[in-house]
Amino acid sequence: MRQDGSAQSYYLYVPSSGGAGAPLFVVVHGVSRNAQAQAHAFPELCERFGVVMAVPVFGVDARDYQRLGRSGRGPRADAALDAVVEEVAMRTGCKASSFYLFGVSGGAQFAHRYTLAHPHRVNRLVVVGSGWYTFPNPRARYPYGIRRSRELPGVRFDPEEFLRIPITVMIGEKDTETTNLRATPRVNRQQGKTRVERARRWVEAMREAAEIRGLAPLVTLEMIPDGSHDFQNLMKSGRLGERTFARLFDAPARAAGGSPSD
Numbered sequence: 480m481r482q483d484g485s486a487q488s489y490y491l492y493v494p495s496s497g498g499a500g501a502p503l504f505v506v507v508h509g510v511s512r513n514a515q516a517q518a519h520a521f522p523e524l525c526e527r528f529g530v531v532m533a534v535p536v537f538g539v540d541a542r543d544y545q546r547l548g549r550s551g552r553g554p555r556a557d558a559a560l561d562a563v564v565e566e567v568a569m570r571t572g573c574k575a576s577s578f579y580l581f582g583v584s585g586g587a588q589f590a591h592r593y594t595l596a597h598p599h600r601v602n603r604l605v606v607v608g609s610g611w612y613t614f615p616n617p618r619a620r621y622p623y624g625i626r627r628s629r630e631l632p633g634v635r636f637d638p639e640e641f642l643r644i645p646i647t648v649m650i651g652e653k654d655t656e657t658t659n660l661r662a663t664p665r666v667n668r669q670q671g672k673t674r675v676e677r678a679r680r681w682v683e684a685m686r687e688a689a690e691i692r693g694l695a696p697l698v699t700l701e702m703i704p705d706g707s708h709d710f711q712n713l714m715k716s717g718r719l720g721e722r723t724f725a726r727l728f729d730a731p732a733r734a735a736g737g738s739p740s741d
Contacts, residue, residue, distance in 0.1 A: 489563045490518035490534040491570070498531045498571025502602075502728065503564065503578040506534045507586030510545070513710065517583070520714050524724050531573040535563045537589075545588035546622045547596060549630035557593050557634075561600075576600075579727040583607040583710055591646070595625065596634045598641040603727045607649045607719065608674055608708050611661050612681040615642070615688040623669065642689045646698045647726040650678040651706020651713060674708065701726075 494501065504525065508514040518534040525532045537544040537559070543552035548559075568575035580601050582590030587609035594601045595613055615638050616624035625636035655673045662672070670677040678700060686696035703717040713719040724730040 487559050487562060488536045488538075489567075490514060490532075490536070491567060492518070492522050492525050492532040493571050494526045494529050494531070496529045498573045501529050501531045501571070501573045503567065503573045503575050504530045504532045504727070505560070505564065505578050505580050506532060507560075507580070507582035507589050508534065508536070509584030509586050509710075511585075512536065512539075516710065520710075521720055524720050524730075528724060528728055528730060530579075530728065531567065531571050533563055533567045535560055545585045545592075547589065547592050547631060547634070549622075549628070550632065551630070556589060557596060560593065564600075577602045579603050581605045581607075581723055581727070582609075583713075584610065584708065588612075592622065594644055594646070595636055595641045596631075598637070598644050601644055604644060604646045605649060605723050605726050606646070607713065607723075608651065608654055609648075609678070609681075610659075610674065611666050611670055611677055614669065614681065614684050616684075623665065638688055639692065639694075642685065642692065642694050642697070644697065645726075646685070647701055648678050648682050648698065649701045649703055649719070649722065650675050651703045651708060651717065653706060654708045656708060 506517050508517055514534050514536045521532055537556060541548060541553045541556055543549050544556035548554050548556040564575050564578060577600050580590050587606035590604060591606050592613050594604045613622050614624050617626055618624060620626040621628040621631055627635060655675055657672060670680050682698050682700040685698040689696040703713060706713050706717040
C-alpha cells in the first residue's frame with residue numbers, strides 16, 4: 480500500500496546492499512493480477528546484481544491498464560506507475576529518473592505502450608508474450624498505431640525517441656494458442672493470429688521504422704525454446720529471469736542460455 484493510503488499498491492524488494500544509487504527494475508503483471516508470483520520470482524537476481532524491484536498491482540478497477548487507462552475506462556495506469564516509481568525512489572534512494580521495465584502477457588502490453596508513450600522514463604525494456612501490440616504506424620489511431628487519441632490526453636508518441644530504446648521481445652516457441660487472445664479481424668489482419676506471429680511482425684515493424692529514420696534498429700526477438708504462455712514454465716524451464724537480467728543489466732551472456740535473434 481502506498482504511504483499516502485491510496486489504493487495503488489505494489490511489492491518492493493531492496494537488496495541487502497541497499498537501495499541508494501541502485502538501478503530500479505519495474506515488473507508489470509498480466510490480467511490474472513499475478514503480481515505476487517512475479518514479485519517472488521526475481522529477488523535472487525535482484526540481490527545478486529544489486530537491483531531494487533517494484534511490482535505495481537493494478538486492481539480490477541484498472542480494467543484498461545494494458546492500454547494505459549484510456550478515458551472512461553478506469554484510472555490512468557501510466558500515471559499510477561509514475562507515482563509508484565516516485566515513492567520507491569523516495570523510500571530507497573534508487574535511481575528512478577529512468578528505470579528498467581519488464582512485462583509479461585497483459586503486462587507486456589502495458590510495458591511496451593508505456594515505453595512508446597514515455598520513452599524518457601525507460602532505459603531498456605523486455606516484453607514477454609504480449610497478446611497484441613501498438614504498431615509504429617502514425618496513420619493508425621492509438622492503441623492500434625501511434626496517431627494521437629483523445630482517449631489518452633496528454634500523450635504524444637514520438638518515434639524519434641522511442642525507437643532509441645533497446646527493446647527485447649521474448650516469446651515461447653510453443654506460445655501459439657489462440658484462447659484468451661484478442662482476435663478481432665482488424666488485429667488479425669495487422670498482426671497475425673498467434674502471439675508468436677504478432678511478436679515477429681511487431682519486431683519487424685519497429686526495426687523497419689528505425690531504419691527508415693536512419694536509426695540503428697534496437698528491437699530484437701528472442702525465442703524461448705519449448706516455452707509456453709505460462710510464467711512459471713518460462714521461469715523454470717526457459718530461464719526467463721536470467722534472460723531478462725542479461726538483456727536489461729548486461730548480466731553474463733552465458734546465464735541467458737543463448738543470444739537473441741533478429
